[in-house]
Amino acid sequence: MSVNVDAGRSTQAPLPPRRGHARRPQGRGFLSWLDLKAAPYLLVSPYFLLFLIFGIFPLGFTLWYSLFKFDLTGTEEWTGLGNYTALLSDSAFWNAVVNTLGMFFIATVPQILLALLLANALNKRIKGQLFVRMGVLLPLVTSVVAVAVVFTQLYGRDWGFINWMLDWFGVDPIDWKAQRIPSWIAISTMIDWRWTGYNAIIFLAAMQTIPKDLYEAASIDGASRRRQFWQITVPMLRPTMIFVVLNSTIGGLTLFAEPTTFYGGNVHGGTNSQFQTVSMFIVEQGFREFDYGYASGAAWLLFLMILIGSLINFLLVRRIGGKK
Amino acid sequence: MTTLTAGNRPRTQQGRKKADLWSATPWTKIVLAVTIVISAFPIYWMLVIASRTNKEATDIPPPFLPGGNLGQNIQRVLSNEDAHYLAGLTNSLIIATTVTISVVLISTFAGFAFARLRFKGGKVLLLLVLVTMMVPLQQMGIVPLYRLMVNLEWIGTLKAVILPYLLNGFGVFLMTQYTEQAVPNELVEAARVDGASTLRIWWNVILPAVRPGMAVLGINTFMLTWNDFMWPLIALTPDNPTVQVAINSLNAKYGTDYVLIFSGTAMSILPLILVFVLFGRQIIGGLMEGAVKA
Numbered sequence: 001m002s003v004n005v006d007a008g009r010s011t012q013a014p015l016p017p018r019r020g021h022a023r024r025p026q027g028r029g030f031l032s033w034l035d036l037k038a039a040p041y042l043l044v045s046p047y048f049l050l051f052l053i054f055g056i057f058p059l060g061f062t063l064w065y066s067l068f069k070f071d072l073t074g075t076e077e078w079t080g081l082g083n084y085t086a087l088l089s090d091s092a093f094w095n096a097v098v099n100t101l102g103m104f105f106i107a108t109v110p111q112i113l114l115a116l117l118l119a120n121a122l123n124k125r126i127k128g129q130l131f132v133r134m135g136v137l138l139p140l141v142t143s144v145v146a147v148a149v150v151f152t153q154l155y156g157r158d159w160g161f162i163n164w165m166l167d168w169f170g171v172d173p174i175d176w177k178a179q180r181i182p183s184w185i186a187i188s189t190m191i192d193w194r195w196t197g198y199n200a201i202i203f204l205a206a207m208q209t210i211p212k213d214l215y216e217a218a219s220i221d222g223a224s225r226r227r228q229f230w231q232i233t234v235p236m237l238r239p240t241m242i243f244v245v246l247n248s249t250i251g252g253l254t255l256f257a258e259p260t261t262f263y264g265g266n267v268h269g270g271t272n273s274q275f276q277t278v279s280m281f282i283v284e285q286g287f288r289e290f291d292y293g294y295a296s297g298a299a300w301l302l303f304l305m306i307l308i309g310s311l312i313n314f315l316l317v318r319r320i321g322g323k324k
Numbered sequence: 325m326t327t328l329t330a331g332n333r334p335r336t337q338q339g340r341k342k343a344d345l346w347s348a349t350p351w352t353k354i355v356l357a358v359t360i361v362i363s364a365f366p367i368y369w370m371l372v373i374a375s376r377t378n379k380e381a382t383d384i385p386p387p388f389l390p391g392g393n394l395g396q397n398i399q400r401v402l403s404n405e406d407a408h409y410l411a412g413l414t415n416s417l418i419i420a421t422t423v424t425i426s427v428v429l430i431s432t433f434a435g436f437a438f439a440r441l442r443f444k445g446g447k448v449l450l451l452l453v454l455v456t457m458m459v460p461l462q463q464m465g466i467v468p469l470y471r472l473m474v475n476l477e478w479i480g481t482l483k484a485v486i487l488p489y490l491l492n493g494f495g496v497f498l499m500t501q502y503t504e505q506a507v508p509n510e511l512v513e514a515a516r517v518d519g520a521s522t523l524r525i526w527w528n529v530i531l532p533a534v535r536p537g538m539a540v541l542g543i544n545t546f547m548l549t550w551n552d553f554m555w556p557l558i559a560l561t562p563d564n565p566t567v568q569v570a571i572n573s574l575n576a577k578y579g580t581d582y583v584l585i586f587s588g589t590a591m592s593i594l595p596l597i598l599v600f601v602l603f604g605r606q607i608i609g610g611l612m613e614g615a616v617k618a
Binding site (some may be wrong): 004034035037039040041042043045046048050051053054055057058059061063065102118120121122123124126130132133134135136137138139140141142143144145146150151152153154158159161193197198201202204205206208209212214215216219225240243246250253254257258260261264265266279282283285287292295297299300302303306307310 | 337344345347349350351352353355356359360362363366367369370373381382383384386429433434436437438441442443446449453456458459461462463464465466467469470471472473487488490491492496504521522523526530538541547550551553554557558567568571575576579582585586589590592593596597599600601602604605607608611612613615618
């Protein structure tokens with residue numbers, strides 16, 4: 001830094017390239033060029049260097065690998081789109097797709113409704129505001145695997161807390177892991193427990209920017225609180241809703257830690273893969289079967305799913321409260 | 325206008341109505357109380373089981389209060405030969421700290437350039453950052469990254485899990501937004517006229533102003549890195565794990581030894597809870613501020 005400042009003062013900087021002189025009458029030379037023209041690029045270069053190595057390179061190679069057939073002996077053979085056609089007719093892959101979409105749906109819809117409700121409650125005048133907000137956000141600061149372990153125990157068939165509670169209402173013990181829908185519900189509650197409070201805080205932030213006049217006017221016109229919530233709050237939250245829904249889409253479609261932990265750290269996702277997600281399928285194919293090509297193809301199909309899912313959700317959310 | 329009138333006449337009917345609109349109803353209180361109980365319960369339950377014996381953990385009705393076996397159970401976790409728990413805890417601390425410092429620095433540099441320096445291609449590069457935020461790089465790049473690490477003979481080393489995490493588009497985006505809002509352009513130009521170099525402007529003008537943004541990004545990055553599971557599970561070996569991988573080993577090998585596993589999980593969330601209790605106000609403030617700007 002001090003070198004730069006000195007160079008600016010002294011009239012004879014070492015090796016001043018002429019271009020610099022020609023452009024700037026004061027003539028700060030190479031260092032000045034470095035400071036003004038090159039500095040922005042230098043400042044962003046660490047990010048883009050990493051992006052090249054850990055972003056572009058893997059993405060490109062995943063595409064390249066997906067065109068080859070790998071086997072356990074380590075040989076690679078060109079198959080073109082063979083992996084993709086095989087994946088699209090592989091019932092195990094479709095099973096993972098259905099599971100991923102199913103859990104995404106079961107988890108996300110109640111989560112967003114609950115988050116809205118919770119944000120609305122947080123937006124009222126309450127005592128101990130910070131304490132309440134911290135309580136709501138507490139699940140976010142626990143670790144995913146730890147939470148999944150605890151929930152797995154809570155959902156235990158024989159001594160689980162949840163079956164014990166259900167017993168009060170005369171419900172027979174449910175084998176949460178063994179069947180498809182119960183396992184989806186169990187995993188969805190883990191996700192919702194973690195993210196509902198976070199989304200509520202995001203919604204709350206957006207709610208606080210809605211002009212209060214709108215509510216005053218509405219209440220003078222005799223609109224009930226419920227009506228105000230659906231007619232004013234929800235439509236005004238649309239930009240935030242898009243953020244939250246897209247976030248949930250990406251997170252939900254790449255689900256991995258919860259279902260893996262639910263089955264004791266195994267990516268098979270239950271005896272019949274009844275809760276194996278696409279991410280788990282990718283890991284199973286790539287790192288248990290060592291079929292890198294197949295796993296890479298599945299990764300690209302997952303990406304396609306995320307793009308389509310994001311687009312659909314984006315269009316859906318835009319319609320909330322009518323088109324504007 | 326309307327607000328002004330309402331504010332000037334707090335005792336009119338209008339004023340009272342405004343107060344009613346934002347007051348907590350019993351329904352509000354119930355919703356909040358239930359939420360807090362549900363939020364806290366699994367964590368409380370973790371402590372209850374971690375301080376009991378395995379026999380008590382499977383009692384019907386379940387135990388509701390902590391027992392006296394916590395110390396003993398923690399001992400068992402730390403001395404467990406399959407989990408390498410202490411190594412995992414240390415590794416997670418090293419990884420999360422290194423990643424956090426690097427990401428915050430890299431993002432602050434890039435955010436400064438994107439927000440307050442004009443350069444050719446800057447807009448396009450920023451757009452590129454935004455687009456890549458949508459790509460789930462972890463899933464998309466897992467196979468080539470694994471093979472790269474195998475070729476470099478980095479599998480099982482901390483380098484393998486630190487380097488890929490330094491790529492954080494969200495950080496660059498956040499710091500760009502934050503710098504734009506916290507540092508007026510005039511300030512940068514004034515410093516420039518005074519003859520300050522770019523680096524000096526970064527150090528003397530930008531850095532002091534964006535510190536709160538850096539804190540939010542830092543806490544966020546620390547938590548995400550601490551929590552990550554999929555890539556460490558593949559890139560590390562069980563004898564040199566992260567804390568999540570160590571818990572996974574316990575969970576996989578001692579499935580019904582609940583007190584052992586729960587003591588492990590309880591210790592793994594302790595650092596996060598501590599950070600949260602200390603910086604809760606800033607975390608929530610930053611989250612809400614970021615939500616409105618994004």
